[in-house]
Amino acid sequence: MKPIWALSIGLVLSACSKNEPPPAPVRPVLSIKVEALSEEGLGRFAGNIQARYESNTGFRVGGRIASRNVDVGTEVEPGTLLATLDPTDQQNQLRSAQGDLAKIQAQLINAKASALRQQALFDRGVGAQAHLDAAQTDLKTTQASLDQARAAVDQARDQLAYTELRNDHKAVVTAWNAEAGQVVQAGQQVVTLAQPDIKEAVIDLPNTLVDQLPKDVVFQVAAQLDPKTNTTATIREIEPQAQSATRTRRARLTLAESPPGFRLGTAISVTLSSAIKPKIELPLTALQEVDGKTRIWVIDPQNKTVAPRDVEVLSRTDSTVVLADGVKNGERVVSAGVNSLKPGQTVKFDEDSQ
Incomplete structure (x- = not known):
């Protein structure tokens, strides 16, 4: 009788164990750690x-460009020679002005001598007042012509200096708009300089x-x-x-x-x-629609189990959603595989994923 009783108990226990549902398998999932967005792109x-500060620089006189001395990207110090024009015309103008100046200087010598003679004659009483006045007037006119000739020489010398294009500040050459051999007008843009x-x-x-x-x-x-x-x-x-x-x-x-x-x-x-x-942005694959409600699956990092949580969606795109609430900053949420999960199910996930 004892073996029959033991066998009966074993059959009952065996029947009970067959009726118990097997434990849910550990399911691998993809997850992300929630980070609240505080800025909107x-x-x-x-x-x-x-x-x-950039300046478009050109020659102050017109002419044919004879040389271009620096390339784009070159850093230049103040006074660097950037380019030159053919100076032939300006040199000729300077020589002409210098010749006129020499001529006026000779005329001035004669005018001074004439004025001195007329003054001496007038002082001795043998010279006419009209001759003295004419000599002094000629002296003043010649002196004025001398000042004008000197200004013309200075102007011609400046015109010759203008055939050289130089920068007045430290800069970087960023563009050339003219090449050697090209004829340019006065003030035409030739080179662009940038202050670095x-x-x-x-x-x-x-x-x-x-x-x-x-x-x-x-x-x-x-x-x-x-x-x-x-x-x-x-x-x-x-x-x-x-x-x-x-x-x-x-x-x-x-x-x-x-x-x-x-x-x-x-x-x-x-x-x-x-x-x-601050708002929460999640992948669209993290959402699950059940009975007209939207929910996500939140992972318990200690027990490695999941639990559903209802959320409210503010906006969505083809790949992301923005939630109004329902999840906190720092929580971990299943980002893929939500349709096969059950409450309390054990999951396997990469804790380092973001």
């Missing part, structure tokens, strides 16, 4: 680094965005080839009128710092953002 735009001491970022912004920029807008400026080279910037000026072809307005930004990597012409990426009320 307004766009990313390409631009470059330019000098705040003060730099700024230059970008083109859509006209519609410019009108909506908040006062506290933040600009993040980074070099495209080296994003580690970056700084912040503020608006210095925006063109009042949009370009008709692109409907954009050029904006010039004052850099908070000028890293060595920000050389003139450096291509940059400018990101616009604005401070906002």
